[in-house]
Amino acid sequence: MTRAHSDSDAKIGTPSKERLRLWLRLLRASRVVETQLRENLRTEFDTTLPRFDVMAALSRHEQGLKMSELSGVLRVSNGNVTGIVDRLVEDGLMVRIAVPGDRRASRVRLTQKGREEFARQARAHEGWIDEMLEDFSAEEAFALSARFDQMNGGSGA
Numbered sequence: 007m008t009r010a011h012s013d014s015d016a017k018i019g020t021p022s023k024e025r026l027r028l029w030l031r032l033l034r035a036s037r038v039v040e041t042q043l044r045e046n047l048r049t050e051f052d053t054t055l056p057r058f059d060v061m062a063a064l065s066r067h068e069q070g071l072k073m074s075e076l077s078g079v080l081r082v083s084n085g086n087v088t089g090i091v092d093r094l095v096e097d098g099l100m101v102r103i104a105v106p107g108d109r110r111a112s113r114v115r116l117t118q119k120g121r122e123e124f125a126r127q128a129r130a131h132e133g134w135i136d137e138m139l140e141d142f143s144a145e146e147a148f149a150l151s152a153r154f155d156q157m158n159g160g161s162g163a
Contacts, residue, residue: 061124070115
């Protein structure tokens with residue numbers, strides 16, 4: 007074993023210490039998964055996780071979203087999204103549509119090519135996640151998801 011002690015040798019600390027350890031392990035696990043996803047998207051699709059995230063958000067909104075709405079869904083600034091959207095439009099994966107009555111606003115949505123490409127990437131993404139988390143049974147994954155949803159105010163993904 008690479009750890010200093012085995013699970014059977016571990017002693018449970020105070021609730022606050024155990025919750026701190028849990029947080030640190032969750033953070034580390036999240037980083038490991040995210041790093042692997044970034045690498046897989048780069049090598050298999052020549053794309054980035056932010057591009058995937060933008061396409062994922064738009065895949066749930068067939069009529070598209072205003073840039074401000076897209077930023078809100080992704081919880082990032084408009085500036086962060088603009089460059090990504092520009093490149094996705096250049097690649098023919100998204101289109102900008104003028105918003106009637108508001109010259110400054112535009113709505114963005116996936117093109118047919120974008121929907122097809124996102125579907126391809128999403129299938130691979132689901133497979134990668136399934137493989138990385140295969141040690142969790144469906145029941146364990148469901149139970150943990152429910153607990154995290156409670157922490158997040160009941161807002162599941």
